[in-house]
Structures are given as C-alpha cells and as structure tokens.
Amino acid sequence: MSDGITLFIETKDGVRRRTILPAVPLPPEMERGIAAENAIRAAAAIWGMPDFVFEPAHETSGSGVREVGDGILITSGTAVMIQSKSREQSGGLEERESNWLTKNITKGLKQGAGSIRFLSTRPVAMRNKRGRTVTIDGTTLTWISLVLVDHDKVPDGYMPPDTPSNAVVILRRDWEFLFNQLRSARSVVSYLRRVAGENVALGTEPVRYHELALADLDVAPPSAPEWATRGATVSSVPLAPLDPAGTAATSAHFILRTIQEDVALCSIPAEEELTRIELLSRLDSIPVASRSDLGERLQAYMSEAKTWSRRSLITSARIYLPIAGDEFDSPIVFMIASRLDEMAKMVFHARVELQHHDFFAIADMANLTTIGVLLTPGTTSGRDWDTTFIAARGDLGLDGDYVDAIREQLTNTLRTQ
Incomplete structure (x- = not known):
C-alpha cells in the first residue's frame, strides 16, 4: 500500500x-x-x-x-x-x-x-x-x-x-x-x-x-456580507481542491510563496521571530484555490508598473478580506507601485491603515491584524521586485478627520480590485 x-x-x-x-x-x-x-x-x-x-x-x-x-x-x-x-x-x-x-x-x-x-x-x-x-x-x-x-x-x-x-x-x-x-x-x-x-x-x-x-464542490457559496462594497467579488473555493495547487498557472500561483520568502528572509530582531511566523501564517490563510488568480492579477499590475515611464506614481491594489474566518485570518492588502519612494510609502501606509480601520469597525475582533504587502520594481541587484511589508493590529485610534482625509485622497488616486 x-x-x-x-x-x-x-x-x-x-x-x-x-x-x-x-x-x-x-x-x-x-x-x-x-x-x-x-x-x-x-x-x-x-x-x-x-x-x-x-x-x-x-x-x-x-x-x-x-x-x-x-x-x-x-x-x-x-x-x-x-x-x-x-x-x-x-x-x-x-x-x-x-x-x-x-x-x-x-x-x-x-x-x-x-x-x-x-x-x-x-x-x-x-x-x-x-x-x-x-x-x-x-x-x-x-x-x-x-x-x-x-x-x-x-x-x-x-x-x-x-x-x-x-x-x-x-x-x-x-x-x-x-x-x-x-x-x-x-x-x-x-x-x-x-x-x-x-x-x-x-x-x-x-x-x-x-x-x-x-x-x-457541492457546498453552496456564501452570500455577500452586508459590509461588502459594490465593487467586491465574493469568491467561494473548496477547502480541499480537486486539482493540485498551481496546476493551472504555476508561476502565478507561487507569487504568494515568493512574497512569503521575502518576509521570511528580511532582517528583524531575534525577539520578533515569533511575530514573523504568525504573520507568515496569516499570509498563508489565502485559500490555495485562489492563489493563481491572485498571482495573475499581481503579475499584470507588476508588468504595467515596470513599464510606467511617466513621472507620476501609479499604484494598483488587490484586497483579500475574510468573510467568516477565525482569529488567525486577516485582511491583506497587496499593492503595486511604479517606484519605491516616500510618496509610495505614504500611500501604502495610508491604504493599510484605512483598510484596517474599516474592517476593525465590523469584525468584532479586539486583536484584528491587517497585513500590507507592497511590490515595487527591483533596486537590488538580481531582483525584479522589492517587497515591503507592514502590519497593523488592534484599535489604531485614528482621528475621524484624518480617516476622512485619507479616504478621499485614496478614492481619487488608488485603483483597487
């Protein structure tokens, strides 16, 4: 046997x-x-x-x-x-x-x-x-x-x-x-x-x-939650996929694993190692059957950003929001920017903050953790892309006027799908 x-x-x-x-x-x-x-x-x-x-x-x-x-x-x-x-x-x-x-x-x-x-x-x-x-x-x-x-x-x-x-x-x-x-x-x-x-x-x-x-395959897909926006897509995938992971689009499927490896290899204090492992596991919460679709979208955004020749900054984002997860499921913001500078970092930071603030208001989770991943054209020798990673946890206590301001600014400048 x-x-x-x-x-x-x-x-x-x-x-x-x-x-x-x-x-x-x-x-x-x-x-x-x-x-x-x-x-x-x-x-x-x-x-x-x-x-x-x-x-x-x-x-x-x-x-x-x-x-x-x-x-x-x-x-x-x-x-x-x-x-x-x-x-x-x-x-x-x-x-x-x-x-x-x-x-x-x-x-x-x-x-x-x-x-x-x-x-x-x-x-x-x-x-x-x-x-x-x-x-x-x-x-x-x-x-x-x-x-x-x-x-x-x-x-x-x-x-x-x-x-x-x-x-x-x-x-x-x-x-x-x-x-x-x-x-x-x-x-x-x-x-x-x-x-x-x-x-x-x-x-x-x-x-x-x-x-x-x-x-x-016979499980009925969940209905869209009340908080879902009109532009949101509810995706229902099997817990146990019938096909091996990555069968349809291998390179796209492994984009997430590449991001995880970048996070795993970055330098952090030794006392933060357990936190790193926790955040890696939260990235791993994206369903296996959804990873090729995610990777293909990120690859398309990356291709556009790499060929962007204008002086203005172009950004795109893909957001993953758990509908009915456990305490180890997280909102995850994947953002692509045409360059890594202070403006890109500011937009990225504000987008993750706003996403965390909005989801915290509906999630009823005191220790809600939101993850942000920023991909930009590589500046390190031998790398096509650089990865920037941040996380937000719990109540950030953001001022209402600040939230309104960044929401208006991001609505006008950031493409989210």
Whole structure:
C-alpha cells in the first residue's frame, strides 16, 4: 500500500485519472528511522515553509535528555506533534505486519499524547528548519497528534487502532501527497483538523481526500456580507481542491510563496521571530484555490508598473478580506507601485491603515491584524521586485478627520480590485 497508486475520480465533467506517487526514496546508507524523520520534516519545509517546521524539542530528566516528538509543525494557532514509525524489514506474513503496525501505531499515539502534555505545560525554546530558535508557548496552541508510518507493504484493508479525537494516522507517502497537493502548511493542518479522529484503512488517505474534495464542490457559496462594497467579488473555493495547487498557472500561483520568502528572509530582531511566523501564517490563510488568480492579477499590475515611464506614481491594489474566518485570518492588502519612494510609502501606509480601520469597525475582533504587502520594481541587484511589508493590529485610534482625509485622497488616486 505504500507504493504509488492510481485513482479514477468521477466528476461532473467526466472521469479524471490521478497518480499518487510513492514516498521519496530514503538514503540507503542512513538508518531508516532517522532518514524517514528527516524526509518528513523536509517535505513540510519545502512545500509548507521551513519557518513552520520545528526540530524535536528536548526534555531533561534525571536519566538524561530525551527528544520530544520527531518534529512539530506549527501554524495559525495549531501545532502538529509528529511521531514517525519505520519498519526496517517488511513483507512478511500479513498477520505479522498487522501486529507490528498496531503495536507501533499505539506506541506512537501514546508518545504523541505524552509529548503534547509536556509541551502544554511550559514555554520551550525550539529550532525551526530556517535555523532560528523560537520560544513556543504550548499552552496557547491547539494540538494534533500525528503518527506517520513508513512501511513498504501495509496489508490491504488494514485498519489502525482507534484514534483519539485529536489524532491522525497516515503513511509517509500520504503526508507527502498532502503537501504536494496543497503546497501550504496552513491548508495541510486545516485538513488534518478536519479528519482527526476518523479512522480509515491505512494507505487510503488520497481516497478520503478526493472524496472530501468532491463534497466541497457541492457546498453552496456564501452570500455577500452586508459590509461588502459594490465593487467586491465574493469568491467561494473548496477547502480541499480537486486539482493540485498551481496546476493551472504555476508561476502565478507561487507569487504568494515568493512574497512569503521575502518576509521570511528580511532582517528583524531575534525577539520578533515569533511575530514573523504568525504573520507568515496569516499570509498563508489565502485559500490555495485562489492563489493563481491572485498571482495573475499581481503579475499584470507588476508588468504595467515596470513599464510606467511617466513621472507620476501609479499604484494598483488587490484586497483579500475574510468573510467568516477565525482569529488567525486577516485582511491583506497587496499593492503595486511604479517606484519605491516616500510618496509610495505614504500611500501604502495610508491604504493599510484605512483598510484596517474599516474592517476593525465590523469584525468584532479586539486583536484584528491587517497585513500590507507592497511590490515595487527591483533596486537590488538580481531582483525584479522589492517587497515591503507592514502590519497593523488592534484599535489604531485614528482621528475621524484624518480617516476622512485619507479616504478621499485614496478614492481619487488608488485603483483597487
């Protein structure tokens, strides 16, 4: 069951064929368990950003120091405690392999629960795959226990032991499938929260995913909220897209990831690292199925701005507003300007302030956070574009006359779509 599989998916537009690749081969010179743990963290870091992926924490006891978990994925208030279980030599009798699976999955669930208890009692300093150390307060997080099984010959129809309501058991191959399908840490974690506690035969996760993807297509789109302006477009996309992320327009889809990388690589004080991770996760809240459309619009704005030859400043903006999100969803202002100067910075700052002020008045969220991203033609050698990033949180206490003034000015000068 850990080999690649082919699915035939019946849709309203006909039957689609989808091949699920086998797990990435492990280096033969390395102990399999260690190699599998490395591959698991690498898959999450490549597609979900290394900032969200943490190496095992460590617990000091009278008998020494032990690792807590085999990796942790943290984003948007949710932490996934990973336990990896690898079978060195498989392919024996089905009963023997089933017994091994049951024993090790049970052990993994127990270890995961213990690790979560440990990290839910105190702040712990952990190192992420970006190589930065961050103090994580587990008491503020919602935890998922995930057991990832690395096994070459899972018996057909094998059912894992009953899992707690916050636990998921899948193959390493299916972990890689989820990240290849969604290419977003937040989207993968949201999916795990959706299926936690529901047992399916080990190795059939791609089947369950596509069943949910088909069900999502039948969900009625939400109506426009009362606060939506006449120029706003309500977009309804599936939580589990049927097609892999970026299939239609790969370069446009990865514009957001490029922006995230720019934010991840900018220089900030070490004590602000946790804030950076939070803001990266808020950028990651843009639905996977909407990212190609967003990227195509930004690319069009970028092309226009790069060829703008007049002395006047040209700006364009694309605004993302969550309709019914959680506390980790944010209004996001993407703005393109033909140059980066004090005027562009002033317009950008005012636009984000106004958007935050307006949404704060209707969102009923004391800690509402609004994100602003400004893209301008590159001034750094080797870069086509420079990225400027700001965020606003809570009540800004803006003066009413100031709000009216910037609203009138922006209405006359800023193109927003």
